[in-house]
Amino acid sequence: MSRRTPRLFAATLAVAALALGACAEKTSNDTPAAGGSSAAAAFPVTAGKLTLEKRPEKIVSLSPSATEMLFAVGAGKQVTAVDDQSNYPADAPKSDLSGFQPNAEAIAGKSPDLVVLSNDxxxxxxxxxTLKIPVLLTPAATTLDDTYQQITDLGALTGHPAEAADVTRKMKDDIAALTKDLPQRAKKLTYYHELGPELYSATSKTFIGSIYALAGLENIADPSDADGKNVGYPQLSQEVIVKANPDFVFxxxxxxxKQTPDTVKARSGWAAVTAVKNDQIVALDDDVASRWGPRVVDLLKAIVDATAKVPA
Known part of the structure; x- marks a missing residue:
């Protein structure tokens, strides 16, 4: 997916990985890839509806979030091909395979012993x-528990259960540390999360919205008459956003x-918005803000760090 369109947001955002943008700079929260397997790993292994008789050594990932999870649990050396949007980590074996328009013949050409997909x-x-290729479906997460379960399943199926447990434990510990000392505010700070300059946003019932909720923020997209199909990704109007007057724009x-704080400040009619007046426009990494792997901790940290600067 090269550019964003209204159709993309209306249909794809709710059901598939949002694999957009370039690779983000590696942070200290990332778990390095490793080739070894957990000493206790034994096969056959069952996770979800899939049973593998032996450890897969030629994994094809067609989900950027799953790719990040696979490398995080130490299965990176078993991954032989990833889709054209999987750009993290940098050494992921990117190919021309598509996760949005998957082609069975092209996938089979990679001779995989496990294929990981985010949608069917x-x-x-x-x-x-039918081609006797094992497939694990890892749909877009709606909660952090979904993320933890997918990491656990991928760790089990690839022979890295202990590493997967370490990743989820660290995520939980980091999230707890980020949220335990949040300031007690008489009135919650409000925010607008922008998915594209067409003013698509995400409601609190989405995975992204749940991360903001952890930081104690109130979403101006809730409730939204624009979310007519109730998918959680409404297209707001400029009038609605300006009237809601969010404290933050993310x-x-x-x-x-190519949106920046400067491009937002230049928008006609936005000068009176609190986020604009107080320089509280936060530029996120597109990839980190659109995937549900281990780097959701980085997203939460960016939100918490930005809002912590506002006095309680």
Missing amino acids: TNKIVDQLT LADTKCC
């Missing part, structure tokens, strides 16, 4: 199953669409 477009799971379209 074109009934690709049935197609690959930009998740800095790479795809």
